[in-house]
Amino acid sequence: MMVNSKSTNPLIEYLEQNPNGRVVHRWRHYFDIYHRHFSRFRGESITMIEIGIFNGGSLRMWKDYFGPKATIVGVDINPGCKKYEETGIEIVIGDQADPKFLQELSNRYPNFSVVIDDGGHRMEQQITTLEELYLPMQNDGVYLCEDTHTSYMPSFGGGHQKKNTFIEYSKKLIDQLNAFHIEESEYLAQNYFTQATDSIHFYDSVVVIEKKSRTKPDQVIYGTQADFSYLVPSLSGKNT
Template structure:
C-alpha cells in the first residue's frame, strides 16, 4: 500500500479514482510481478491517471497496455506504454490485444462495468493469460445494479458468472456426472478470490488431477482414487465427526 499512498500525493491533473481498499488488493494480487518486467493489460483509461501509476509500480522493462473504447484516450500514452482503442465486448478486438501484446501476467478490467463487457472480456482474454497470472475484475458491485445488467442473484451478472467458476474449479470432485460434468477450466485455475467489489482469478495450468496424500509412520502414499469414487458416504460412524475430548 505504501507505493500507492505515496503516488496519490504526487498525481497530476489526470485523475485517479478508486475505492480506498482496492490498493491493498492490488498489492496482494499484483505485488508478485513488481520488478519482474511483467506484461500487464488494463481495460479502461478514462483520464489516464492510472498509466503513470502502473508504470511506476511495475518498474523498468514492463510491457504495459491500456485499452479503451474512446479514441481520445490515445493522448494519454506515455513512453514504454501502449494505448489500444477498441470495444472490450468485441471478441475480435480482444483477440488482437492478446495476439499483439500477450501473453499477459496480469489483466485488470476497470472498463465499462456492464455485465456483458466483463464476461466477454474474461472469456476471450483468459486464454491470453500466462500460467501463474492473475485476472482481476474490479467494481463488481455493478453486478447488483440492474442498470448495468446486474441485480441481486441476477443470472447474467458477473458475480453469478464468477460463482460458476467456483463450481467449474471443483468439477474434479463431481459425484453427479449427469448434471455436473468435469469442466476443463478445472485444469486452469488455482484459486478464485472474492474481495469487496473485486474478483481475482489465478491461473494454474495442470494436466493431472489433484493428488491425495496419506502419511503414517513415515510412509507417504499418493492416490487419486477418491476422484473415481461415486456414491460416497461419511467416513464417520452415523455420519458424524468424532467427538473431541
C-alpha cells in the same frame, strides 16, 4: 520480489507523492487487493493489460509500480485516450464487448500476465472480456475484475440473483474450480478453467482469478500412528 508487510502500500505511496498527477479514482480497499495479488510481478518483464483508461492516471501508477521492464497496455473505447501513450505505456482503442477485438488484442500482446477489467462495468462487457482474455493469459497470470458491485445495479444490467450477471457467472466458476471431484453430474465436468485455475478470490466489488496449470489433486499421508479411521466414505470418496 520480497514484500515487506509493515511498509506502506507502494501504490498509495506513489499517489501521495504525486498529488497533482492525473486523476486515479478507486475504492480505497482496492489498493491492498492489488498489492496482495500483483506484488510478485514487480521488477519483472511482464505485460499488463488494463481495460478502462478514463483520465490515464492509473497507467502511470502501474508503470511506477511494476517498474521499467514492464509494458503497460491501456485499452479504451474512447479515441481521445490515445494521448496518454508514452514510453512504457501503449494505448489500444477498441470495444471490450467485441470478441473479435479482444482476440486481436491478445494476438498483439501474446505474453500478458495481468489483466484488470475497469472498463464499462456492464455484464456483457465483463463476461465477454473474461471469456476472451483468460485462456490466452500466461499460465502464472492474474485476472482481476473490479467494480463487480454493478452486478447488483439495474442500470448496468445487474440485479440481486439476476441471471447472467458477472457475479452469478463467477459463482458457477466455483463449481468449475472443484470439477475434478465431480463423480455423477450431467451438468458439470472438468474443462479448461478447471485445469488452468489455481484459485478464485471474492472481495467487496472485486473478483480475482489466479491462473496456474494443475492436474487432479492427490492426497498424501504422513506419519504411521492412527488411533481412528473413517467409518463413512473418506475424503477420496472411497469406503474405508
